[in-house]
Amino acid sequence: MREVNVSEVTEAIKKLCMDANYYLPEDVYNALQEALKKEKSPVGRSVLEQIIRNADIAREERVAICQDCGLAVIFMEIGQDVKFVGGDLKEAIFEGVRQGYKEGYLRKSTCHPFTRANVGDNTPPVIHYDIVPGDKVRIVIAPKGGGSENMSRVMMLKPADGLEGVKDYVVQRCSESGGNPCPPVIVGVGVGGTFERSAFLAKKALLRPLGRPNPDLELAAAEQEMLERINKLGMGPMGWGGTVYALAVHFEMEPCHIASLPCAVNINCHAARHKEVTI
Amino acid sequence: MAEDYIKLTTPLTDEDVEKLKIGDRVLLNGVIYTGRDAAHKRMVEALDRGEDLPFDIKGAIIYFVGPAPAKPGWPIGSAGPTTSYRMDPYSPRLIALGLKGMIGKGGRSQEVIDACVKYKCVYFGAIGGAGALLAKSIKKSEVIAYEDLGPEAVRRLEVEDFPVIVVNDIYGNDLEKEGRKQYEVKD
Numbered sequence: 001m002r003e004v005n006v007s008e009v010t011e012a013i014k015k016l017c018m019d020a021n022y023y024l025p026e027d028v029y030n031a032l033q034e035a036l037k038k039e040k041s042p043v044g045r046s047v048l049e050q051i052i053r054n055a056d057i058a059r060e061e062r063v064a065i066c067q068d069c070g071l072a073v074i075f076m077e078i079g080q081d082v083k084f085v086g087g088d089l090k091e092a093i094f095e096g097v098r099q100g101y102k103e104g105y106l107r108k109s110t111c112h113p114f115t116r117a118n119v120g121d122n123t124p125p126v127i128h129y130d131i132v133p134g135d136k137v138r139i140v141i142a143p144k145g146g147g148s149e150n151m152s153r154v155m156m157l158k159p160a161d162g163l164e165g166v167k168d169y170v171v172q173r174c175s176e177s178g179g180n181p182c183p184p185v186i187v188g189v190g191v192g193g194t195f196e197r198s199a200f201l202a203k204k205a206l207l208r209p210l211g212r213p214n215p216d217l218e219l220a221a222a223e224q225e226m227l228e229r230i231n232k233l234g235m236g237p238m239g240w241g242g243t244v245y246a247l248a249v250h251f252e253m254e255p256c257h258i259a260s261l262p263c264a265v266n267i268n269c270h271a272a273r274h275k276e277v278t279i
Numbered sequence: 280m281a282e283d284y285i286k287l288t289t290p291l292t293d294e295d296v297e298k299l300k301i302g303d304r305v306l307l308n309g310v311i312y313t314g315r316d317a318a319h320k321r322m323v324e325a326l327d328r329g330e331d332l333p334f335d336i337k338g339a340i341i342y343f344v345g346p347a348p349a350k351p352g353w354p355i356g357s358a359g360p361t362t363s364y365r366m367d368p369y370s371p372r373l374i375a376l377g378l379k380g381m382i383g384k385g386g387r388s389q390e391v392i393d394a395c396v397k398y399k400c401v402y403f404g405a406i407g408g409a410g411a412l413l414a415k416s417i418k419k420s421e422v423i424a425y426e427d428l429g430p431e432a433v434r435r436l437e438v439e440d441f442p443v444i445v446v447n448d449i450y451g452n453d454l455e456k457e458g459r460k461q462y463e464v465k466d
Contacts, residue, residue: 041462043302043444047406050442054412058357067347067357067410067430105356107347107430116317118429147362147384147407178455180362180385182407234462238384238406240302240444241458271408 001083002135004279006092009084009137012277013096016141017072018104020275021064024055027210028186028247028272035184035237035244044242048184051237051270066271069106070143072097072125073203079134090127097125109146128200142207142274148181148267154199157261163218166191166263167226173265174230174246179239182269184247186210187230189223190264192254202266205250207274214251223249286440290338291379296401299445301454305403306440311340311382313434315361318425319369322433326372333424333433336373340380340403345430346420347410355420355436357410360384363402367391374400382443386455396451403443404454416441 029052036048058065074093086092101108101122108122132138153173157165170189177185190201213220226249236242247270256262287295289309299305312334314322322332343363347356363383370381371394379400384407387395395402405413419437426432446454 041458043458046304050406050409050412054406054409057411057415061411063350063353063411063414064347064357065411066408067345067359068361069347105348105350107345107356109345109430116320116431118431120429145408150362178386179404179407180364182384232464232466234459234464235455236458236462238404239386239455239458240404240446241454241460241462243462269408 001081003083003085004137005086006084006089007086008279009089009092009139010096010099012139012279013074013093013141014100014103016139016275016277017097017100017106017143020141020143020273021069021104021106022062023059023275024065024271025274028270029055031210031247032184032270035247039237039242039244041236041242043240044237044244047237047240064106065273066145067107068109068145068147069101070145070273071110072122073142073144074125074127075130075140075142076127077130077132077138079136080131081135082137093125093127094123097123137279138276139279140207140274140276145269145271148185148269151177151181152202152264152266154195154262154264156195157263159259159261161261163222165261167222167229169263170226170249170265171229174267175233177267178235181267182271183235183239183245184237184270185245186247186268186272187226187249188266188268189249189251190266191251191262192256193262194257195262197254198262198264199266201252201254202264205252206266206268206272208250210248219251219253223251289340291340292338293399296379296399296449299401299448300450301445301448301452301457303445305443305445307340307438307443308440309438311342311436311438311441313344313346313436314341315343315345315431316365317428317431318433319366321425323369323372334435337377338379340382341373341378342436343381343383346434349420353414355414355417358414358417359410360405360407363387370394374398386453387447392447392451392453395447396449399449401445401449402447404446405443413441
């Protein structure tokens, strides 16, 4: 067993929270540059130029790309040969989030669902644990904004709806979302498993680097078709009209129950933030 | 490309908003007030009790934003717009009292669009997710009400050439609808 002190986890998460909020991933930055070349609307091009300039300012001055620094969604891949020492792992993760959001001048966005009282330190994060072979700990942080999350849905389609039903649902969901989720967006589609598994797959799909289609050729073709259909709706950057509403559609699939066809659509804004580290 | 910006200074008058049409790019100067979900709820509750609003609503602009904390040396942290439809239940009441402008992102309800026509109020869009860039146009920020709401407190902002676009004008037009119609590709 390899021992990992939980204080290392706190430190790593603190840094990841800040870096993820300051530095737009390179693949997203490049995709925005490509979008600028493709966009036909003058207003849309101006929006894209300003989004790119915003990313430059955030990176150079180490300030949040977006004031919505998100709920901290954390993926923990823990090697089965790792033994955590020095304290409570979950508390160490929470502490990393607390320190990162406080010291990084990041907005605290968690609140009581009904009184709406702000928790004050952006806890609790959403943590997804996975146990994997090996003796490493991989931590991925994906701060997720409320605007795009609010436009996301899980739909329990009928098996008879099939792949065509999934595609129609995804396109319809984008059409109904308009400018709300801060387009150009990335659309994560999760099909399979149960109700909550499909949502998890859709979220995970958002972490896949842009420009890398699903290795399954049929799913890759579906991604491309959905992307084209969404962009043909004409909603464009910020929903003010144009040719680029979505940068990519990422489709993840797993087997599901014989009675079901769970389909989740998780939309991400253009500030598609994620950072990772391996301890 | 519409490089021509219209410069406006708050408080806005009927004449200011009458000349604005969807798609117009505007640079706002002067004082604007922040308010989002929780602040709107409290403002409308204050009105229900017959109390005053935390600022003079006549001619005012409300910016739907919950800024990030300011780094040392900055007047404010990242400060881009939040999604506006969540303020739809509250906006018509404020518009009827003389609110002249709102800044947010995304579409509005028919009730808000109708109120904008009836009372001459404009809904501006700012670029969502461009909070670091937009913060550069904010020169001063001061919490004036509901401090306990943290990022949702009402702030008085002094802005210089704050860039927005007209999304809903006083003539009932909607940039989201029109823009989409213009660029939709039908097979």
